Amino acid sequence: MRYVTAGESHGPELTAIIEGIPAGLTLSVKQVNADLARRQQGYGRGNRMKIEQDKVIVTSGVRHQMTLGSPITLQIKNHDYIHWQKIMAADEPATAANRVRQVVKPRPGHADLVGGQKYQHQDLRNVLERSSARETAARVAVGSVCKQLLNEIGVDVLGFVQQLGGIESDETQLQALASLTELRQLTENSDVRTYDSAAAQKMRQLIQQARQAGDTLGGVVEVIATHVPVGLGSYVSATTKLDAKLAQAIISINAFKGVEFGDGFALTQHPGSQVMDEIYYAKQRGFYRGSDHLGGFEGGMTTGAPLIIKGAMKPIPTLYQPLNSVNIKTKQKEKASVQRADTTAVPAAAVVAEAMVAITLAQAVLAQFNSDSLIRLKKQVAAYRKEIAAY
Numbered sequence: 001m002r003y004v005t006a007g008e009s010h011g012p013e014l015t016a017i018i019e020g021i022p023a024g025l026t027l028s029v030k031q032v033n034a035d036l037a038r039r040q041q042g043y044g045r046g047n048r049m050k051i052e053q054d055k056v057i058v059t060s061g062v063r064h065q066m067t068l069g070s071p072i073t074l075q076i077k078n079h080d081y082i083h084w085q086k087i088m089a090a091d092e093p094a095t096a097a098n099r100v101r102q103v104v105k106p107r108p109g110h111a112d113l114v115g116g117q118k119y120q121h122q123d124l125r126n127v128l129e130r131s132s133a134r135e136t137a138a139r140v141a142v143g144s145v146c147k148q149l150l151n152e153i154g155v156d157v158l159g160f161v162q163q164l165g166g167i168e169s170d171e172t173q174l175q176a177l178a179s180l181t182e183l184r185q186l187t188e189n190s191d192v193r194t195y196d197s198a199a200a201q202k203m204r205q206l207i208q209q210a211r212q213a214g215d216t217l218g219g220v221v222e223v224i225a226t227h228v229p230v231g232l233g234s235y236v237s238a239t240t241k242l243d244a245k246l247a248q249a250i251i252s253i254n255a256f257k258g259v260e261f262g263d264g265f266a267l268t269q270h271p272g273s274q275v276m277d278e279i280y281y282a283k284q285r286g287f288y289r290g291s292d293h294l295g296g297f298e299g300g301m302t303t304g305a306p307l308i309i310k311g312a313m314k315p316i317p318t319l320y321q322p323l324n325s326v327n328i329k330t331k332q333k334e335k336a337s338v339q340r341a342d343t344t345a346v347p348a349a350a351v352v353a354e355a356m357v358a359i360t361l362a363q364a365v366l367a368q369f370n371s372d373s374l375i376r377l378k379k380q381v382a383a384y385r386k387e388i389a390a391y
């Protein structure tokens with residue numbers, strides 16, 4: 001399965017085309033829209049989210065709510081386009097009237113300067129339009145389709161905020177106790193996508209302070225995937241290791257600078273005796289682990305334990321109290337340009353990370369099992385699970 005997204009932040013729409021989803025999957029557009037809405041929420045987002053109400057339009061590959069096996073096209077309209085039609089026009093030459101709102105003072109931490117140098121753009125809007133995380137809405141729509149496929153074979157994926165601006169979310173402690181369903185209820189009942197708690201209150205205060213100071217915040221998101229079959233991915237080649245593919249998928253999200261599996265970097269502070277997941281056997285269950293310090297991976301393969309993947313998001317680069325920059329035209333020192341921006345988008349990014357994990361897992365499943373028909377896929381996965389359990 002492969003996919004591509006297209007679309008500029010202030011252009012008419014985002015588009016995603018997915019190729020390789022099996023025929024026979026009942027696709028809920030309502031569910032895709034619910035995921036798109038989750039990505040738009042979260043305390044700390046800017047005014048753009050008041051303009052957009054992301055909804056997907058399916059224009060191919062699905063008939064009567066069932067996938068056909070042909071490429072699926074998903075479109076999401078940019079409501080903000082109405083304010084940018086002239087500036088973003090594809091079919092009109094540049095004129096004094098439409099060459100307005102140019103960006104010439106690159107923002108440190110955004111793609112502006114390097115994008116301008118690489119593509120030789122003199123208006124950095126040509127870079128920011130596509131480097132903007134607006135694109136992640138399309139990925140969430142693709143991820144939602146993939147989650148629906150994964151649900152058919154019992155795999156559940158959930159992303160949530162683990163830490164924001166240094167304040168740890170209560171879900172981290174709850175995670176060990178709560179099922180994914182309980183965790184989902186907790187995260188959905190809160191406007192910072194965290195358990196509505198003392199920690200969430202502190203996060204909100206910190207975001208308010210950052211906003212007032214013209215500053216921004218980052219954080220850590222966590223994604224858990226449960227009931228993943230044993231042995232997705234392989235140790236045989238660098239390119240077949242599934243943990244490596246997931247690392248790529250997480251780092252591909254705008255502003256992500258780090259990824260961890262299980263206890264990740266903290267593993268380095270303990271002796272081996274404390275961090276390996278010891279092996280047990282029970283007749284009903286087959287082989288299983290007593291812990292999950294390694295986040296569900298050994299040798300680039302899934303062990304059958306829950307996948308625990310964390311991603312570190314840097315603070316948002318656009319600051320209302322802008323940092324030092326240089327005007328690309330005059331070469332004079334100036335403060336970076338200020339575009340409308342989020343104070344933080346960690347809650348939104350948790351939904352994007354969930355989508356990226358779902359996409360990568362769906363790709364692994366479809367590479368290993370039949371990808372023409374959902375019925376055949378389910379049969380093959382069930383037979384494989386039996387074979388593994390009988391080992």
Ligand SMILES: Cc1cc2nc3c(=O)[nH]c(=O)nc-3n(C[C@H](O)[C@H](O)[C@H](O)COP(=O)(O)O)c2cc1C
Binds near residue numbers: 046136253254318349
């Ligand atoms: C959901 C989401 C929303 C974001 N919102 C903004 C924003 O409003 N302003 C901004 O400067 N960067 C924002 N970013 C981050 C930039 O898109 C990102 O830093 C930029 O594309 C440069 O890429 P890099 O940080 O991966 O190097 C956001 C990222 C995500 C995931």
Ligand SMILES: C=C(O[C@@H]1CC(C(=O)O)=C[C@@H](OP(=O)(O)O)[C@H]1O)C(=O)O
Binds near residue numbers: 048052134135341
């Ligand atoms: C549009 C989205 O996020 C945008 C991501 C973004 C950036 O630079 O990454 C900058 C802002 O764009 P704008 O200036 O149009 O408000 C965010 O709002 C979105 O998440 O849907």
